[in-house]
Amino acid sequence: MRIISVNQMNEADRRTSEFGLSGASLMDAAGRACAEMVHNTWPDGRVIVLCGQGNNGGDGFVAYRYLEQLGRQVSLFLIGDVGDLSGDAEGAAELVLDDIQAASVLLDKSENDSFELSEGDVVVDAMLGAGNSRPLEGEFLQLVQLINATKAHVLSIDVPTGVRGDTGALSSEAICADITVTFNALKTAHVIESAASLCGAISVVDVGISEETLAYVGDEIFLNRPDVWADKLPWPTRSTHKHQRGSLGVVAGEAGKTGAARLAARAGLRVGAGLVTLLGHASAIPEMAASSLAVMTKDYADIDELYLLSASQSGLVFGPAAGVTEGTRFKVASLLQTGVPIVLDADALTVFKDDPSFLFGLLHEKCVLTPHEGEFESLFPGLLAEVGNKINATRTAANIAGCVVVLKGADSVIASPDGAARVNVHGSPFLATAGSGDVLAGMIGSWMAQGVSAYDSASASVWIHGEASLSGGAGLISEDLMDYFPRILTRIYEEIRPSNVLWERKIEFST
Numbered sequence: 001m002r003i004i005s006v007n008q009m010n011e012a013d014r015r016t017s018e019f020g021l022s023g024a025s026l027m028d029a030a031g032r033a034c035a036e037m038v039h040n041t042w043p044d045g046r047v048i049v050l051c052g053q054g055n056n057g058g059d060g061f062v063a064y065r066y067l068e069q070l071g072r073q074v075s076l077f078l079i080g081d082v083g084d085l086s087g088d089a090e091g092a093a094e095l096v097l098d099d100i101q102a103a104s105v106l107l108d109k110s111e112n113d114s115f116e117l118s119e120g121d122v123v124v125d126a127m128l129g130a131g132n133s134r135p136l137e138g139e140f141l142q143l144v145q146l147i148n149a150t151k152a153h154v155l156s157i158d159v160p161t162g163v164r165g166d167t168g169a170l171s172s173e174a175i176c177a178d179i180t181v182t183f184n185a186l187k188t189a190h191v192i193e194s195a196a197s198l199c200g201a202i203s204v205v206d207v208g209i210s211e212e213t214l215a216y217v218g219d220e221i222f223l224n225r226p227d228v229w230a231d232k233l234p235w236p237t238r239s240t241h242k243h244q245r246g247s248l249g250v251v252a253g254e255a256g257k258t259g260a261a262r263l264a265a266r267a268g269l270r271v272g273a274g275l276v277t278l279l280g281h282a283s284a285i286p287e288m289a290a291s292s293l294a295v296m297t298k299d300y301a302d303i304d305e306l307y308l309l310s311a312s313q314s315g316l317v318f319g320p321a322a323g324v325t326e327g328t329r330f331k332v333a334s335l336l337q338t339g340v341p342i343v344l345d346a347d348a349l350t351v352f353k354d355d356p357s358f359l360f361g362l363l364h365e366k367c368v369l370t371p372h373e374g375e376f377e378s379l380f381p382g383l384l385a386e387v388g389n390k391i392n393a394t395r396t397a398a399n400i401a402g403c404v405v406v407l408k409g410a411d412s413v414i415a416s417p418d419g420a421a422r423v424n425v426h427g428s429p430f431l432a433t434a435g436s437g438d439v440l441a442g443m444i445g446s447w448m449a450q451g452v453s454a455y456d457s458a459s460a461s462v463w464i465h466g467e468a469s470l471s472g473g474a475g476l477i478s479e480d481l482m483d484y485f486p487r488i489l490t491r492i493y494e495e496i497r498p499s500n501v502l503w504e505r506k507i508e509f510s511t
């Protein structure tokens with residue numbers, strides 16, 4: 001599923017009308033889909049369709065017409081004058097002209113009490129869509145506040161009114177929808193917070209804009225789902241041995257602070273690395289060894305030994321509980337010098353707060369940085385605010401760093417230095433718990449150790465991590481996450497069924 005900008009969607013619209021379906025046909029399909037969604041989701045109750053002056057309102061006029069045909073009790077309101085409508089919206093309004101009422105009657109209770117919204121009503125929000133260009137005020141704002149204060153169900157067309165398509169940030173109060181119906185692709189607001197949470201359940205409907213057109217106008221930005229990376233994961237064959245499944249080295253913090261590295265190591269083992277080793281100072285070995293069975297431990301006396309041990313791994317993880325110290329900086333530099341694929345997280349990022357460009361000079365294309373918003377701000381100060389769009393800010397960061405950057409959150413963005421990005425919304429809020437980032441880092445390191453690209457390793461890990469959190473539900477702690485991996489990985493495997501892999505070998509005997 002593609003994520004595209006408002007301008008790109010307008011261009012896709014324009015190209016489609018030029019070479020295929022007219023704007024009026026697209027609007028008809030859009031409005032019809034919304035009417036059907038209302039009818040199927042809420043088969044009873046009054047429906048109130050609230051339209052603005054643009055094409056979002058146009059979709060609303062069409063939806064009104066189809067809802068009438070479906071036999072629904074439905075009323076139609078317009079903000080502004082019919083005379084100000086133009087283009088396809090004007091055409092759609094002409095078919096329902098006699099039914100249009102001024103939206104002001106919804107606000108002025110003395111004028112018409114019967115239009116007080118109540119529980120069980122359904123509001124179709126067609127006030128503003130992709131064309132919203134500024135904070136709401138006047139009637140728009142009052143209507144949004146009125147609708148949000150009721151218990152009526154709300155279906156927003158394209159985006160909830162008040163939300164701006166190209167950012168997740170809110171500049172004024174916006175509609176809180178139960179369902180948002182959008183067309184052929186997603187926009188930033190559907191996946192990035194805070195706007196994303198206002199969309200409710202999102203339904204992407206095909207109104208006739210082809211994938212070819214979207215690919216032509218759009219960037220390589222997709223929703224992060226198994227369909228974009230599942231076939232890139234390696235599966236062992238019957239003759240694979242553990243040394244062919246990669247060796248992951250997780251560099252631990254000091255004695256007493258090795259829990260984070262142990263979480264990462266265990267996650268790495270679960271995700272499939274054949275060998276996982278915790279690398280630590282001699283003083284940290286006893287506690288690591290005591291709690292690890294299949295994970296090995298190895299001590300290093302100094303940075304030269306760490307370099308040698310790391311250089312023999314096929315994937316590395318460093319940063320969780322490493323300490324914001326000069327020693328951590330040296331270790332990062334040394335680990336990067338090995339050229340081995342590496343995940344840098346937490347302290348391994350924060351430690352470069354004062355001179356991020358020094359880190360950028362050391363990074364290579366097999367690196368993955370996994371900052372949360374605070375750590376991102378340390379490395380790329382002001383970038384998020386300046387770009388105003390989390391997806392594009394992360395893409396810029398990946399370009400500056402020259403490697404994959406995962407900006408973690410409810411809406412994690414995985415960006416590659418070539419401009420591609422994937423946005424992950426798959427996960428539970430209970431992931432906000434100690435150690436969950438350490439688990440993620442271990443997973444990414446493990447896929448990379450097995451030869452998967454940095455971009456696919458990060459994408460697969462973020463999704464599987466999210467899926468595990470959903471399986472865990474409430475009360476989840478980081479230690480639990482790993483227990484869900486086998487079932488999730490088996491499901492992914494079963495969906496793909498790589499032709500070169502045979503798990504269960506059937507041998508039948510007949511007598």
Ligand SMILES: NC(=O)C1=CN([C@@H]2O[C@H](COP(=O)(O)OP(=O)(O)OC[C@H]3O[C@@H](n4cnc5c(N)ncnc54)[C@H](OP(=O)(O)O)[C@@H]3O)[C@@H](O)[C@H]2O)[C@H](O)CC1
Pocket residue numbers: 009013026027030052053054055056057058059127128129130131132133134135136137140157158159183207209
């Ligand atoms: N392929 C598709 O995605 C399809 C989309 N459709 C629908 O079309 C809209 C986009 O339509 P557009 O006309 O570009 O935009 P809007 O309807 O959202 O709004 C434009 C009008 O609203 C005014 N405006 C903008 N911001 C505000 C504001 N904050 N307050 C008040 N008024 C505002 C704007 O006026 P200006 O003064 O800014 O010029 C316009 O009058 C898309 O969302 C879909 O629903 C197609 O119908 C199907 C294909």
Ligand SMILES: [K+]
Pocket residue numbers: 056125126127128129156157158159160161
């Ligand atoms: K809307």
